[in-house]
Amino acid sequence: MLRRLPYRIQVPFGLSVAVLVTALLVTGVSARISTTNARAQTLATLERAVVLLVAQAKPLLAGEDTWRMFSLLRDTAALVPGTIARHARLAVLDTRGDVFAASDPTRLATGQALLGQTWHGQPLPSAAQSTRPLRLNLGDGAFLLLEPILSDDGEVVGHVFIEVDASVFEPDWRALFTTALIGVALATLLLVPVGWLVGKRMTRPVARLISFIERIGHEPAQTLRGSVPSTADPELGRIAHAVTQLVDALEQRAMAEARALSAERLAAVGRMTAAVAHEINNPLMGLLTATQTVRLHGENASIRERTVEVLDRGLQQIRTTLAALLPQARIEDRPLEPGDLDDVMALVRASAQSQSTALIQSMEIDSALRVPSAPLRQVMLNLLLNAIKAAGPEGEVSAILKSDEQRVQFSVLNSGKRLLADRFEAALESESGMNPHGFGLWVCRELANHYRGGFELDTSNSEGTRLVFWLPNHELPDNPV
């Protein structure tokens, strides 16, 4: 329980408890000493009462003044412990040993014979024998004093009789408990708050350190530097020094993180630049081929016209690709048309012919195409160029554009080395953007996600590699994902 409390509570609380326990122990020891002294003090008081009564009773005995003797005994009894509770009795006996007067006549009746009688099971000496002081410990723990009262010439004229019950010598637990309670209460009232304050003062540097440590991570390390609480305590000083070192380390780490972030940002910019360059470079090869075609066969109006259209759409694709990087410069895109596949095939044909790769295209258009042309053209171009590269010399690339009510799908099959699923996934990772060869696939996957479509590797295909890209065949969303 205590260990669950904070250190700054534990220390003051512990000091307070220590004060309380000390007060209890001191009170206990005091009570023990008090009990030991009580009997000696009681006996001393009784002896003093005897001396007083012997001196004062003599003239009263001579004058047979019972009332004044009673008054004397009653007043003296007030000084003897236990009298008020009727645990002690004082009496003056006459020469016969009878009670002349007693402080408590109900216990020692006037005229009652005492000396020579059995008292509490113990025989008392006769009046004639009682010429010397007598102190008796009675069987029941009571104590009895018998003192002769002598005349000036040594004759016994009476006796002082004092009897104290055993209970008088017993510790007054109630009084002791009350005293202890008062002591503990005073200690609690006075010392415990002091102990608490001292404890709080002792733990104040710790609390300041804790408060400072709590700020670490929430405030910049630069602002924390220099505000580490100072302390004269060597142990706490070591902690403060360690905290200072921690703050320094955090500051250095923050600086390193800032540098790393800056480098990351630069790398990202580099990747983006490479991607843009890639996407622009892809149609460039086809466009250059088209310009070559115009140069060679430009006199043929039909060829020229068709090639110029290819050039126009290729440039529009580049424009659309660049516009996608500038959100503020949105450009309306047209829906895909079947002729777009022919354009793309025309753009990549030169690459295929350069390594004698056969290109086969087919279309299965069962529904109107309602997908944007720019991303599809970009995807088709990427996939075809990748496939031509993968098919290699004398290889074969087969492209199929399909559409139905649900989706528009473009798939490319190359006869090259089969692409495994893990390699395909690795190529799609954003980090693979570092590899220029993976840009095409990565861009396809990003476009599929953007237009809520899909880009997959057809794992059911046993020969070569078949990649499938599809988009939902419906009106273009206002806000693609």
Add this chain to the structure above:
Amino acid sequence: MDRRNSMLALLAGSYLAGGKLVQAAQPGLRIGLTPVILADQVAFLSRWGRYLSSTVGCPIDFVARESYQLILDMLFSEQIDAAWICGYPFVRYESSLSLLAVPMYAGQPSYQAYLIRSRKTDGRVQGWADLRGKVLAYSDPLSNSGWLVAQAEMAKAGVKVAELKRTFFAHGHRNVAEAVAAQLADAGSIDGYVWDTMRQQGMNAVSQTEVVWQSERFGFPPLVSKRGNRHPYREALRQALFGMAQDPTGVELLTALNLSGFTPGGVHMYESIRKQARSVGASGVGV
């Protein structure tokens, strides 16, 4: 005129001459009090003294003693001018004393003597005849109710003093009540007026005792002066005492004393005490 009164007259002459000396030498009255009343209340006596001083016209002081004999000695030696004593010493020294006033208790100048016992003694003492082997507390050897009545009644009951275990004087009626309450004595012979007044004042000793016998009515303890005393304010004192019942302050003081007033009285009021004293051989009152 005795020598003391001559001196007072001389001092009175000085008063006519004026000056501080007159004020200092004004003849005062000193009144002795015995345990016939609860006279240990200093504040009350001071108030009563101031009242009488203003009424009488001279300083009045009270002198209280436990013993009747001491007061009588002071009276006869002219240390005091008047004394409130018991009826028994009045009849015993009647030839040397003259009545000043007789207090009225419950409208009558008389009172009774009581025999009391402790309430805790299970009624062992029912009357005077039961005192054999018992301890009896008296008030004073010169007290009617506190000694003389007891002697007479024990004689009537056929009880000899020697047959009692012990007797003692408690030096006052109040002490008798306290001695019986503490069971220092089995019974006590006490002034009925004092016991009643103690009960009225709620004193603890009375609540622990009870009356087992009441005497016939006796003349109330009187205020007396030495016969032949001619103090110039003696008569003024008498008139002041008689007038207390007609004065609001006086009534207040009388109420505190549990009295109803003072009356001139007469020696005939003490005939019953005189008769009783004559029956007791040791009373000192001749037949």
